[in-house]
Amino acid sequence: MVDRPILCLVPVKNEEWILDRFIRCARLWADKIVMLDQGSEDSTRKIATSYKEVLYRDVGEMEYNEGVFRRLLIETARDYSRESIMVAIDADEALSSGISEASVIKRIRTLEPGTGFSFMLTNIDPEYTGYWEQREPTVAGFVDDGSAYEANWISTPRFPLAGKPVVPIPEVRLLHFQYTDWARMESKQRWYKVKERINEPGASAIRIYRRYTHMYRQIANMKPLDPGLFAMYESAGIDMRSMRPSAYWWDRRTLEAMKTSGLPLRAFLFLDVVPPGDPGDPEIGKMGKAAWGRLVRWYLRATTMAYPARWVRVFDKLLRLVEPRARRRATRTRALHRKARQA
Numbered sequence: 309m310v311d312r313p314i315l316c317l318v319p320v321k322n323e324e325w326i327l328d329r330f331i332r333c334a335r336l337w338a339d340k341i342v343m344l345d346q347g348s349e350d351s352t353r354k355i356a357t358s359y360k361e362v363l364y365r366d367v368g369e370m371e372y373n374e375g376v377f378r379r380l381l382i383e384t385a386r387d388y389s390r391e392s393i394m395v396a397i398d399a400d401e402a403l404s405s406g407i408s409e410a411s412v413i414k415r416i417r418t419l420e421p422g423t424g425f426s427f428m429l430t431n432i433d434p435e436y437t438g439y440w441e442q443r444e445p446t447v448a449g450f451v452d453d454g455s456a457y458e459a460n461w462i463s464t465p466r467f468p469l470a471g472k473p474v475v476p477i478p479e480v481r482l483l484h485f486q487y488t489d490w491a492r493m494e495s496k497q498r499w500y501k502v503k504e505r506i507n508e509p510g511a512s513a514i515r516i517y518r519r520y521t522h523m524y525r526q527i528a529n530m531k532p533l534d535p536g537l538f539a540m541y542e543s544a545g546i547d548m549r550s551m552r553p554s555a556y557w558w559d560r561r562t563l564e565a566m567k568t569s570g571l572p573l574r575a576f577l578f579l580d581v582v583p584p585g586d587p588g589d590p591e592i593g594k595m596g597k598a599a600w601g602r603l604v605r606w607y608l609r610a611t612t613m614a615y616p617a618r619w620v621r622v623f624d625k626l627l628r629l630v631e632p633r634a635r636r637r638a639t640r641t642r643a644l645h646r647k648a649r650q651a
Contacts, residue, residue, distance in 0.1 A: 312417065312451070313339040315385050315392045317466075319377055320356070321346040323399040325492070325552045326485065327355045332546050333402045335361040337413075338395065342385045344377065346370055349557070363388055372503060375459035378466060382457050393417065394450045396466040400486045402548075403427065405540035406479035416477070422453035424467060424474040427482040430537070431526065434488050436549045438530030446482050447474050461507060462500075481537060487523060488551060495556040498581040502562050505576060506569045512628050513578040514608070521612045528613070559583040563592060577601035578627075580608065 316338035320327065334341050341362045345352060347369035356364045365384055370377070378396070385394055393416060397403070406412055416425060426445035433439065450467035457468040486493050497520045504516050538548040562583065566576055573595040582596035595601070604627060611620045 312391050312393045313389050314416075315339065315389065315394050316341045317381050317385055317394055317396040318343050318399055319346070319381055320344070320348060320352055320399050322348045322350045322557050323352050324348075324350040324355060325489070327352055327399055329546060329548070330399045330402065331356070331359050331362060332544070333541050334397075335359065336540065336544060337403065337407045340388060342381065342388060344381045344384055346377065373461045374464040375457075375461055378459060378464055379457045382467070386452070386454070390452075390454065391421075392452050393419075394452055394467065396448055396450075397482065400484065402483045402485070402541070404430070404481040404483055404537040406477075406481070408540045409479060412477060412479050415475075416449065416451075419451045419475060421451050422455065422472050423451045424469045424472060425449035425451075426474055426476050427480050428478070429484055430481040431484045431487050431523070432533065433527055433530055434490050436488065437533055438527075439533045440526040440530050445476055448482055449477070462504070483537060485551070487527070492556055492558075493523070495558040495562075495583065498579075498583065499558040499562045499565070501579045502565045502569075502576060502581050505579060506565060506571060509571060509575065512631055513575070514624050514628050514631070517579055517608050518615060518624070521608075521615065524612050525615075556583075563587055563589060566592060574598075578604045578608070578631075580605045 314337065316334045318330070318334070318341060320343055323330070331341060338361070341359070343356050343362055343364045345356070345364065345366040347366065353364070353366060356362045363384070367380060381396070382394070385392060395403070419425065424447045426447045426449070429442035429446045430439045431441070446466075447469060448466055450469065455468035459465060486496075501516055501520055504511070504519075505513060508516075541548050562581055566573060566581070567589065569575075573591060577595060577598060578601060582592060587593050587596065607623070607627075611623070614620050
């Protein structure tokens with residue numbers, strides 16, 4: 309059996325709010341932390357390069373594409389070792405204390421190349437007292453077999469796992485801290501909604517909006533958080549229950565994306581993506597105040613907790629009847645914009 313190094317793969321961009329804690333946690337179980345930076349503008353580089361366990365690479369600013377970025381991350385890890393056990397997690401995630409158990413590490417090390425392994429994703433609430441789980445385990449580990457990786461631009465698998473076995477690791481949870489900073493999370497979700505609208509201009513804005521509201525329903529039905537999930541880290545002197553203040557850089561990117569997308573601003577009317585306060589742009593401010601859009605956004609927010617009840621889905625379907633004309637115009641406008649760039 310090859311004594312494969314355990315590599316922690318992490319993509320980053322402006323993660324100073326949590327990065328120091330992430331590294332201190334990951335180095336307790338990983339042999340090396342492979343970090344790929346998308347041109348951070350904060351102190352991410354400074355934090356990352358201060359730890360000898362981190363293999364840091366900055367690829368600079370690039371168009372958002374999860375598939376491309378995860379492929380680059382895997383290739384960077386393979387440059388370090390062609391025979392490794394990879395664990396791909398985000399900077400706002402950590403493995404629970406169960407990863408310190410010798411039996412767990414032994415089981416992972418005996419898996420055959422080409423095998424994935426999974427953990428239950430555990431979303432932690434802002435008070436660090438409760439959690440809710442994702443329905444299906446997240447495949448965040450892979451015994452590398454050199455397979456090529458290809459995926460879409462968003463919601464991608466973390467490894468090339470098509471047709472390959474996946475082994476659950478029930479003793480370990482994948483702790484997710486995104487929701488502990490609720491305002492930052494909402495800022496990030498606004499950006500995701502805009503990017504989906506740009507990349508899928510023919511899709512329904514109503515459906516895009518609904519994809520990003522599950523957390524409001526989940527946080528109302530949480531389970532008590534087991535403090536033992538943090539035990540390994542807290543015994544090492546790591547503070548797992550507070551966070552550095554975060555700059556919400558997503559808001560600026562959201563406004564920039566809307567203005568440069570080639571779509572008319574009305575394409576974003578229903579998405580509720582204008583950040584709180586003065587956006588600093590008269591056109592976006594006018595779009596945000598449009599009566600029809602305000603009415604639809606009020607309805608969407610008001611029915612968040614009731615969705616997906618049948619009566620809400622019926623109303624959603626009726627609302628989508630007013631979208632096709634705007635969607636066709638948005639698609640045509642984007643096509644013209646693309647042709648102008650290519651000319």
